[in-house]
Amino acid sequence: MTNYIIRRLLLVPVILFGVSVIIMGMLQLLGPIERSALYVKDFPKNDRQVDGIIKKYALDRPFHEQYWRWLTGVKDPVTGHREGGVLYGDFGYSRSASQPVIDIIRTRFPNTVELALWTVVPMLSIGIWLGIKAAVYQNTWVDQLARMFSIVGTSFPTFVFGLLVLILFYAKLGWFMPGKMSDWANQVVRSPQFVNYTKLLTIDSLLNGRFDIFWDALRHMILPILTLSYINWATYVRVMRSSMLETLRMDYVTTARAKGLTEGVVINQHARPNAMLPIVTMAGMSVVGLLGGVIITETVFNYPGIGKATADAAANLDVVTTIGMAIFSGFILIISNLIVDVMYAVIDPRVRLS
Amino acid sequence: MTEDKIIADQEVNRESMEAPSGDNFMLEEAHSDRKITRLERWLGPENYRILRGLVKTPASIIGFILVFIFLMVAIFAPVIIPPVGRDPYKMPRDGFSGEPKPMGAEWKRNKPEIPFWYKAVTGKDKWVHILGTAQGQYDIFYGIIWGTRTAFKTGFIVVVATVLIGVIVGSIAAYYGGLTDNIIMRFVDIFMTLPYIMMALILTSVLTPVLGKSILPPLIAMISFGWMGYARIIRSDILSIKERDFVLAAKVSGVKNSRILFKHILPNAIFPTLVLASLGIGDVVLSFAALSFLGIGTQEGYADWGQILSFARNWITSLDRYWYIVVWPGLTLVLFVMGWNLIGDAMRDVLDPRMRGKS
Numbered sequence: 001m002t003n004y005i006i007r008r009l010l011l012v013p014v015i016l017f018g019v020s021v022i023i024m025g026m027l028q029l030l031g032p033i034e035r036s037a038l039y040v041k042d043f044p045k046n047d048r049q050v051d052g053i054i055k056k057y058a059l060d061r062p063f064h065e066q067y068w069r070w071l072t073g074v075k076d077p078v079t080g081h082r083e084g085g086v087l088y089g090d091f092g093y094s095r096s097a098s099q100p101v102i103d104i105i106r107t108r109f110p111n112t113v114e115l116a117l118w119t120v121v122p123m124l125s126i127g128i129w130l131g132i133k134a135a136v137y138q139n140t141w142v143d144q145l146a147r148m149f150s151i152v153g154t155s156f157p158t159f160v161f162g163l164l165v166l167i168l169f170y171a172k173l174g175w176f177m178p179g180k181m182s183d184w185a186n187q188v189v190r191s192p193q194f195v196n197y198t199k200l201l202t203i204d205s206l207l208n209g210r211f212d213i214f215w216d217a218l219r220h221m222i223l224p225i226l227t228l229s230y231i232n233w234a235t236y237v238r239v240m241r242s243s244m245l246e247t248l249r250m251d252y253v254t255t256a257r258a259k260g261l262t263e264g265v266v267i268n269q270h271a272r273p274n275a276m277l278p279i280v281t282m283a284g285m286s287v288v289g290l291l292g293g294v295i296i297t298e299t300v301f302n303y304p305g306i307g308k309a310t311a312d313a314a315a316n317l318d319v320v321t322t323i324g325m326a327i328f329s330g331f332i333l334i335i336s337n338l339i340v341d342v343m344y345a346v347i348d349p350r351v352r353l354s
Numbered sequence: 355m356t357e358d359k360i361i362a363d364q365e366v367n368r369e370s371m372e373a374p375s376g377d378n379f380m381l382e383e384a385h386s387d388r389k390i391t392r393l394e395r396w397l398g399p400e401n402y403r404i405l406r407g408l409v410k411t412p413a414s415i416i417g418f419i420l421v422f423i424f425l426m427v428a429i430f431a432p433v434i435i436p437p438v439g440r441d442p443y444k445m446p447r448d449g450f451s452g453e454p455k456p457m458g459a460e461w462k463r464n465k466p467e468i469p470f471w472y473k474a475v476t477g478k479d480k481w482v483h484i485l486g487t488a489q490g491q492y493d494i495f496y497g498i499i500w501g502t503r504t505a506f507k508t509g510f511i512v513v514v515a516t517v518l519i520g521v522i523v524g525s526i527a528a529y530y531g532g533l534t535d536n537i538i539m540r541f542v543d544i545f546m547t548l549p550y551i552m553m554a555l556i557l558t559s560v561l562t563p564v565l566g567k568s569i570l571p572p573l574i575a576m577i578s579f580g581w582m583g584y585a586r587i588i589r590s591d592i593l594s595i596k597e598r599d600f601v602l603a604a605k606v607s608g609v610k611n612s613r614i615l616f617k618h619i620l621p622n623a624i625f626p627t628l629v630l631a632s633l634g635i636g637d638v639v640l641s642f643a644a645l646s647f648l649g650i651g652t653q654e655g656y657a658d659w660g661q662i663l664s665f666a667r668n669w670i671t672s673l674d675r676y677w678y679i680v681v682w683p684g685l686t687l688v689l690f691v692m693g694w695n696l697i698g699d700a701m702r703d704v705l706d707p708r709m710r711g712k713s
Contacts, residue, residue: 018544026560034563151413151699155692157640159647160684163666163673167681171674178670292549296644300667310552314559315649322556326548333547 005342012338019330020086023323024067030319032059035066037320039084039092057084091324096316097309101324104309109328110199111180112298112305115228116290118202118221123229123236124283128276130233131240135275136267138245146237153234162227162300169223176222178301185216224301228294232286239278247275280347284340291336292329401625407704408629408697417696424690428502435499436466443500443657445492448483454669454676457486461493486678488665492655494679498686500657505690508573508642508658509635515577517631520584521624527585528592529615539589542582551644553579558650572651576641580634584627591623598622633701636694643687659683 027035036053056074058065073085084090091101134146169176181189181201188194188210189201197207202221205213247253248271256270257263293307302308306325313321394402408414427434431442438446446464448455461481468481476484485494527538557575565571595601596619604614643660645651647667652658662683669676 014540015544015547018541019547022544022548023556026557029560029564151692151695155688155695157643157684157687157691159644159660159663160680160687163663163680163684166670167673167677170670171672171677289549293552295551295555296648299648302670310555311648314555317559317562317650319556319560322559326552326556329552330548333549337547 001345004345008338008341012334015334016331019334020071020327021067023326023330024070025063027319027323028063034319035059037092037095086327091327092320094313094318094321094324096313096318096321101321104321105306105325105328108304108306108309111201111303112291112293112307114200114202115221115224115294115298115303115305116287117200119225119228119290120283120287122225123232123286124279126229127233127236128240128279131237132244132267132272132275134237134241135244135248143241146241150234150237153230153237156231158227158231158294158296159300161230162223162297165223165226166300176219178223178303179220180217180304181213181220182216185213188213221303224294224297224303227297227300228290236279236282239282240275243278244271244275247271250274281340281344284336284344288333288336288340292333293325397625404625404629404701404704408700411700411703413696414700417693417698417700420689420693421697424502424693425506427499428506431499431503433469434471435496436469437500438464438466438496443504445497445500445655445657447655448487448491448493451491452489454489454665454679455483455487455491457483457678459483459486466496485682486676488662488679489668490655490665492662492665494662494682497657497662498659498683501659501662501683501686502690504569504656504658505639505642506635508569508576509638511573512576512580512638512642513631513634516581516634517584517627519577519581521588521620521627523581524585524588525592525615525620525623528589528596529611529619535589538585542585545579545582548579550579551641554641554645555648555650558645562650567651567653569652569656572642572645575645576638580638584631587630588623588627591626592619595619595623629701633694633698636691636698640687640691659687663687 032054033050036050036057036059039053039057054060057069069084071085071087073082073088073090075082082088082090084092089102091105093099094101094104097104130146130149134143137143166178170178189196189204194208194210195204197204201217202214205211205217248267250271253266253271256266261270293305293310295307295311297303298305298307299311306329310322310325310329313325393405397405409418446466448461448463459482461483465481468479472481473479476482483493483495485498487493488497523538523542527535527542554572554575557578558571561571561574565574601614601618604618609618642651643658643663646656646658646660647664649664652661654661663680666673666676666679669679673680
């Protein structure tokens with residue numbers, strides 16, 4: 001297994017390099033002047049300034065030089081001050097948000113993490129539960145209903161489903177709202193008495209003992225959680241159902257039944273753990289996808305995560321910000337993919353022992 | 355890598371199981387009864403089985419009906435609602451006010467001509483906004499009908515282009531194998547790591563200043579990041595075909611590599627990819643609508659479903675009054691995608707290796 005993990009680790013820089021080359025390569029479609037926006041902090045005062053930047057970052061030079069400068073930045077020979085350089089955390093300056101891209105990521109990423117964490121719970125538990133029910137009651141109305149549910153779910157575009165739940169639960173009933181928190185909650189959170197321990201609002205509010213803020217934050221998150229779960233349930237139900245059906249046909253399940261165990265014990269203790277194996281990989285991939293930013297859901301519900309930031313920047317044709325976001329989420333995706341793969345290797349005896 | 359091996363193994367097993375060996379009179383008898391139709395002969399038994407499995411379940415038939423209806427709407431769009439102005443894909447605007455008008459409101463400016471069915475169905479002499487107007491007084495009904503054409507157009511272009519790229523890349527990788535295969539497939543892996551919508555979003559926003567705001571940037575973006583799946587499928591199919599005797603025979607008789615690939619292997623391997631690809635239209639239309647919904651891509655007023663939905667974003671607080679901006683284009687999109695998904699679901703069952711050889 002150590003071998004496997006080492007091989008997997010060695011692949012990470014290769015993929016990161018490939019991803020960054022692809023993303024940077026897309027910039028070659030633009031002219032040097034547009035590319036210079038990557039490094040400009042302010043509106044350029046005159047053409048000479050732009051020329052200086054083009055020269056400094058080799059923007060009119062061949063691709064590999066540009067790529068290197070973009071990666072490492074330029075060190076001022078006199079002051080020793082480094083400018084630019086993705087490796088040093090400088091993703092450029094966002095024109096549309098008027099702040100460095102890294103600051104957008106810093107403030108928005110915790111929100112995306114929070115949404116992902118909250119979504120995992122209902123997504124997994126209900127998806128698995130429904131899939132098992134569909135398999136156990138195969139070809140009955142329960143099964144048909146679950147399959148219908150799944151087909152409709154895969155056909156629903158996120159934004160249509162999102163807008164529909166907004167009509168019902170926000171515009172009509174007024175129970176849950178889009179956004180991140182109410183204005184009054186925002187004032188409390190920004191006050192000095194409120195300590196930000198983790199930057200995750202739901203957890204911080206509990207740690208501060210403010211249950212009203214916790215409830216407010218949850219009310220804002222319920223609709224995106226519902227949307228993301230529903231879209232994913234469809235796949236979970238299908239995979240869990242077929243995996244469970246396969247397991248229920250195994251000899252050891254028949255043996256368990258023949259021993260006289262109750263159906264509940266057979267299903268929950270004998271069949272389910274083995275039927276869950278494909279779900280583990282899928283769950284990992286879902287979490288990875290959620291962390292990479294759920295652009296459409298965040299946009300529909302106006303939820304201030306990195307997905308929304310990316311969409312806003314793209315709608316404003318702010319290439320610098322979108323590129324920065326893409327590099328960042330690519331990085332997150334690759335790292336979390338790695339973690340999932342390693343975890344899977346630890347869980348699955350076939351990989352662990354090979 | 356292992357996945358392909360498994361598929362290849364299954365292929366081998368299946369053949370060794372199915373091939374009549376020795377004097378199995380029962381098998382011969384069973385076969386002699388069946389009439390082989392001309393279609394079956396032309397497609398070959400495996401491809402014929404795939405085709406037959408597709409039209410068997412009620413779900414897939416509903417899917418075909420849905421897709422057929424949409425196809426008819428797309429073809430007869432000018433009959434259903436005649437185009438207004440020079441560009442038929444531009445939704446006509448009845449004024450410039452921001453607030454959406456309800457369903458059945460009178461259509462004052464930029465009316466289309468009255469088609470023959472209109473009086474009989476609605477019982478009115480003048481055009482009304484059947485499904486209301488969106489922000490900016492774009493007629494929703496017009497947008498949905500002509501948006502069907504946009505949907506098929508984008509779906510078709512993107513699918514054809516991605517399949518072409520996928521088939522070329524995948525077959526080169528599979529046929530030459532070794533280092534070439536390894537390099538190409540790692541390249542495919544890297545492309546697959548990137549989140550699709552995000553990459554399409556970025557490429558569109560990079561291309562828009564270069565090409566102008568039109569349907570072109572999102573199409574190119576979707577093509578650039580959509581071909582990898584096809585490359586993988588065709589590769590694994592070719593890998594299993596490559597081992598067959600007729601390929602060996604062609605090699606022995608000194609046929610050129612490129613000719614073996616394009617004349618002998620590809621025609622035998624491409625059918626599943628083509629069927630899967632034709633079903634990809636649903637996904638393409640969905641992604642295209644998503645991009646328009648996010649506000650990038652087509653110019654304002656272009657008849658596509660995602661754009662009408664994106665107008666709703668500005669009216670979220672009063673969506674209970676303006677629900678028709680969401681519900682009608684949303685329903686259209688859902689039905690369109692569902693049609694393709696229902697066919698695709700049947701497809702998955704037919705193509706599942708465990709199902710092969712049955713019925």
